[in-house]
Amino acid sequence: MNTLNPQATALSLKQLGYLLAVAETLNFTRAAELCFVTQSTLSGGIAELERTLGVQLVERDRQRVALTPVGVEVAQRAQSILSASRDLVTRAQMAADPASGEFRLGVIPTIAPFILGDLLGCVKNQLPDLVLRVRESQTAALLQELEQGALDAAIIALPIELGKLQAFTLFEEKLRLVAHKNDPMCKGGPVALREVDTRRMLLLEKGHCLRDHTVSACSASQRDTESGENSLVEASSLNTMVQLVNSGLGCALLPDMAIKAGLLNNTEVQIVGLRSPVPSRQIALVTRRSHPKLNFIDRVLCPMFKGDHAN
Structure with missing residues (x-):
């Protein structure tokens, strides 16, 4: 396959979605499950896309599935195309009333449990026609889904590299040092963070931005905290970390x-x-x-999401 089919301009968004699923899973069976189609339908869609473009996009045999170099490039461009198409559909559907329809919101785990109840209640009361669908995940996954158009917005913690995404600051939140009540740090007056033995600082596992914020805050104390590699215990959640501190294993x-x-x-x-x-x-x-819905997000959702935290 080395000539461009003149019908290449009539690309199927569904077929591009099939290609992205294959790129993500490198498995035709799992890709078909992601797309809610049979494996034969997905295989046929990929084959048709290859015929339309005049190039081979996927290498497959009984042992492996891999994208060709041009397949990788097409998949990357397909992400932007599908994201733009979702925005186009949303713009058309919501032109009359941006406060109606579905809004897909991502929230990181160190924020979600503490604001979602109030947030969902506020949206229900003030924007009854807006269907807020919430997904909790780590920052990197949420930003990727945002770029791909799978989410409309995400509540995360800065600083972090955002690329082409736009951030609306909601509020600034202090990080509090905690320790067991019998810890010597709890016996005296206020301490400087640089005085804390960072080898005792408990961290969340990699992928949580709070881990990076903790390492950054402590980096002035000891250089070996820059990667967090000296932490003996890593927690999967804030609840676990509190229990570790409660057991006297460190501070956080x-x-x-x-x-x-x-x-x-x-x-x-x-x-x-x-x-x-x-x-x-x-x-x-x-x-x-x-x-x-950029203006709606800025002027309506952001003030609402600030809630009682903006002070």
């Missing part, structure tokens, strides 16, 4: 919203006073600059 930096929500209740974990500067993170709503 926790989001202020988590503590206000009662994360330390029924434990012997206490807040350790910190001298200025107190570490913090910026909570932001991130979306695509091309999103058809």
